[in-house]
Amino acid sequence: QWIFLNGEFVTKENAKISVYDHGFLYGDGVFEGIRVYSGNVFRLEEHIDRLYNSAKSILLDIPYTKDEMIGHVLETVRRNGYQDAYIRLVVSRGVGDLGLDPYKCKTPQIVIIVEPLALFPKxxxxxxxxxxxxxxxxxxxxxxxxxxxxxxxxxxxxxxxxxxxxxxxxxxxxxxxxxxxxxxxxxxxxxxxxxxxxxxxxxxxxxxxxxxxxxxxxxxxxxxxxxxxxxxxxxxxxxxxxxxxxxxxxxxxxxxxxxxxxxxxxxxxxxxxxxxxxxxxxxxxxx
Ligand code: PLP
Known part of the structure; x- marks a missing residue:
């Protein structure tokens, strides 16, 4: 399983982020859950729009254009090869210090995980x-x-x-x-x-x-x-x-x-x- 972590693909074991990340310390960040059906990503543009709107609302600047983000999502899906899966896209404020101040977080962290999912039993x-x-x-x-x-x-x-x-x-x-x-x-x-x-x-x-x-x-x-x-x-x-x-x-x-x-x-x-x-x-x- 390949996980997109800040522009690189890493294995699940190596997909780690700092305990100083403000997503962890304060829940400071935004996310999306997206679905892949028969190899097609369902309404990806709508999900990306909602992600960027969520981020805008909390003054979080995502360091990729929407098109770049779409590219990263599709590439993560392709690398993992699932026909039916759930995508979790997370953007956190990034690594700061223990204080609340988001302006000390220099770069948002971006994680894309793709894995099979069944929320409720069939x-x-x-x-x-x-x-x-x-x-x-x-x-x-x-x-x-x-x-x-x-x-x-x-x-x-x-x-x-x-x-x-x-x-x-x-x-x-x-x-x-x-x-x-x-x-x-x-x-x-x-x-x-x-x-x-x-x-x-x-x-x-x-x-x-x-x-x-x-x-x-x-x-x-x-x-x-x-x-x-x-x-x-x-x-x-x-x-x-x-x-x-x-x-x-x-x-x-x-x-x-x-x-x-x-x-x-x-x-x-x-x-x-x-x-x-x-x-x-x-x-x-x-x-
Ligand atoms: N309401 C909440 C609080 C959610 O987290 C979600 C999941 O994304 C939904 C509703 C359903 O929205 P969607 O159909 O975009 O997954």
Whole structure:
């Protein structure tokens, strides 16, 4: 396995960074998760745009042009030779001293890791998953925006811990007003009377690239898609609920806080969207 580390390819054993890196010391940095399907990198440009937007928001200058970064990602995928894989692209502020001051970090560190991934076991895509809502709240958009995919993922980690403590594999996080925002690392959709709803960005969700792809697919299939805030109650009484994400793809949710959704199996609309998503990811993308 070859890992891209600051312009060089090194083996996993040699892929090491300093303990003075501010990504490690302060979570000062940004990242992306990207997927390779049948040798195609899915929506790479969108991921690179989001990475550069995240970096701009925290005043982090990435020392490559977007085209150069795309080249490095594609080269890392090529060297590792996987047909289906997950790419983790990390940009940290770089090595500084123990103080917070980011201006002492001279050069950002850039890491690209490519490896096979299965977030949820395969059978869960057939059966659907159970989720709970948790006490952890999404941070407000007027502080560090949830749209910034930063290395500060403690909120999301706490969501995962709460899910684990409740013996389920994923959880929904609400914003400070009680509107449903998203999952720990995925976006949420509900379907009611054939209409598809997902929370708008301002509720506190990351503008997911899979979310965008699903909205496009749904419109192409003739569905009405609405970006509207909704509450836990709306989720409980929805006909179908599903999550989307680079790692999760599209996964049906069949129980929320003990309430069975629909008849407790993945619904027809979700299945249709997943099928079309799987078909498209193979044909879309960059070689
Ligand atoms: N929400 C959060 C907090 C995430 O970390 C992710 C993962 O990237 C998503 C949603 C889903 O976004 P995407 O579909 O771009 O992977």
């Amino acid at each position: 059978h869960l895509y057939e059966t659907g998953i159970e989720v709970v809502t948790v006490a952890t709240r999404r941070n407000r958009s007027d502080v560090l925006s949830p749209k910034v995919k930063s290395l500060n993922y403690l909120n999301n980690v706490l969501v995962k811990i709460e899910a684990h403590l409740a013996n389920v594999s994923e959880a929904l996080i609400l914003n400070d007003q009680g509107y449903v925002a998203e999952g720990s690392g995925d976006n949420v959709f509900i379907i009611k009377n054939g209409v598809i709803y997902t929370p708008p960005g301002y509720v506190g969700a990351l503008e997911g690239i899979t979310r965008q792809a699903i909205m496009e697919i749904a419109v192409d299939l003739g569905y009405t898609v609405k970006e509207e805030p909704f509450t836990r109650h709306d989720v409980y009484v929805a006909d179908e609920v599903f999550l989307t994400g680079t790692a999760a793809e599209v996964i049906s949710v069949i129980k929320v806080d003990g309430r069975t959704i629909g008849d407790g199996t993945p619904g027809p609309h979700t299945k249709r969207l997943l099928e079309e998503f799987r078909r498209r990811v193979v044909v879309e993308g960059v070689k």
